[in-house]
Amino acid sequence: MSAIASRRVPVRLEPPYDIVVGPDVLRDAAALIGDRRRVAVVSQAAIADRYAETLANVLPTSEIFLIDDGEDAKNLATVESLARRFARWGLLRDDAVVALGGGVVGDVAGFTAASYHRGVDVLQAPTTLLAMVDAAIGGKTGVNLAEGKNLVGAFHQPIGVLADTTTLATLSEREYRSGLGEVAKYALMDDVVADPSGIVDLLRLHGGAVLERDPGVLADLVTRCATIKADVVASDPMEHTGIRATLNYGHTLAHALETAGAYSLTHGEAVGIGLIFASRLAEALKRIGDDAVDRHRAIVAALGLPIEVPGGVGLDADTLVRLMQRDKKARGGLTFVLAGPNGLERVDDPPASAVERALAAVGVGS
Numbered sequence: 120m121s122a123i124a125s126r127r128v129p130v131r132l133e134p135p136y137d138i139v140v141g142p143d144v145l146r147d148a149a150a151l152i153g154d155r156r157r158v159a160v161v162s163q164a165a166i167a168d169r170y171a172e173t174l175a176n177v178l179p180t181s182e183i184f185l186i187d188d189g190e191d192a193k194n195l196a197t198v199e200s201l202a203r204r205f206a207r208w209g210l211l212r213d214d215a216v217v218a219l220g221g222g223v224v225g226d227v228a229g230f231t232a233a234s235y236h237r238g239v240d241v242l243q244a245p246t247t248l249l250a251m252v253d254a255a256i257g258g259k260t261g262v263n264l265a266e267g268k269n270l271v272g273a274f275h276q277p278i279g280v281l282a283d284t285t286t287l288a289t290l291s292e293r294e295y296r297s298g299l300g301e302v303a304k305y306a307l308m309d310d311v312v313a314d315p316s317g318i319v320d321l322l323r324l325h326g327g328a329v330l331e332r333d334p335g336v337l338a339d340l341v342t343r344c345a346t347i348k349a350d351v352v353a354s355d356p357m358e359h360t361g362i363r364a365t366l367n368y369g370h371t372l373a374h375a376l377e378t379a380g381a382y383s384l385t386h387g388e389a390v391g392i393g394l395i396f397a398s399r400l401a402e403a404l405k406r407i408g409d410d411a412v413d414r415h416r417a418i419v420a421a422l423g424l425p426i427e428v429p430g431g432v433g434l435d436a437d438t439l440v441r442l443m444q445r446d447k448k449a450r451g452g453l454t455f456v457l458a459g460p461n462g463l464e465r466v467d468d469p470p471a472s473a474v475e476r477a478l479a480a481v482g483v484g485s
């Protein structure tokens with residue numbers, strides 16, 4: 120048994136569910152699955168090799184359904200293949216699906232569960248930092264089309280989330296860093312001065328332990344980030360009021376950098392740069408002062424993420440602005456989530472000169 124206790128974060132929706140965080144919490148799956156007759160565990164080969172047995176021990180009526188690795192597997196063909204395999208196995212509406220893996224598994228298994236028999240219950244069991252603090256919470260599921268990412272999907276809230284932090288020990292450095300950008304986002308989304316979630320304090324005191332993946336510190340960090348996400352989702356479950364869109368803080372430039380793909384930035388690195396850019400843009404618009412910009416820089420740097428685009432990559436401001444205009448959250452022109460006197464807000468069409476200045480501040484010339 121681990122000495123680190125598990126924690127429960129409530130997601131106050133109707134019906135409510137819990138995010139259970141801590142080492143070895145996969146063993147708690149049976150309590151969440153209850154008396155459902157069959158359980159289809161969707162995973163990928165390398166993850167299943169490590170953790171499927173733990174689930175099989177506590178879920179004797181489960182069966183593993185593997186999908187391919189990578190973003191390329193996040194498509195309708197994988198959903199069809201899974202649904203057909205579920206049907207041949209005899210999965211029915213009162214049964215359940217478990218999504219054991221990172222964001223691709225959560226999205227594909229979640230969307231298949233949302234549509235199979237017009238909806239079967241899904242338990243999310245994220246195995247990456249990114250999925251634990253973001254994708255597995257809040258019910259967004261979906262797959263890509265050739266025409267764009269996440270174009271087909273559904274809101275399908277899980278019956279629970281099991282964030283087993285022992286799985287973080289074996290993540291590649293790249294996958295781990297992909298989640299750290301979201302951690303920086305949560306720290307900066309909150310009031311970093313009052314720090315109600317305690318994330319800023321935790322990073323200040325234990326930044327090194329986060330980078331070394333100390334199990335106790337990680338359980339604490341995931342719990343605090345998941346709490347913010349749960350609260351945002353509960354106040355705007357279907358992304359209608361704009362509150363949920365604040366989860367996109369730092370992501371407008373990050374998506375453009377990732378789409379441009381000129382260099383191999385991880386998602387977390389791209390979000391780190393995107394957060395610094397957002398702070399510089401807010402500063403250029405006189406929404407925040409130097410002190411807030413400094414706090415952005417300190418938090419992104421404490422997580423070992425870059426504060427500007429690595430040199431010599433040859434991406435110019437025009438290309439990035441064009442890509443940001445195509446960001447799916449934008450309605451026509453350029454839309455950002457920016458800090459200001461009233462917290463995070465949507466800001467439409469800031470002057471081009473301010474955008475250029477902010478891009479220059481993260482190392483992108485015109």
Ligand code: GLY
Binds near residue numbers: 254363364367
């Ligand atoms: N990842 C953004 C959201 O769940 O709304």
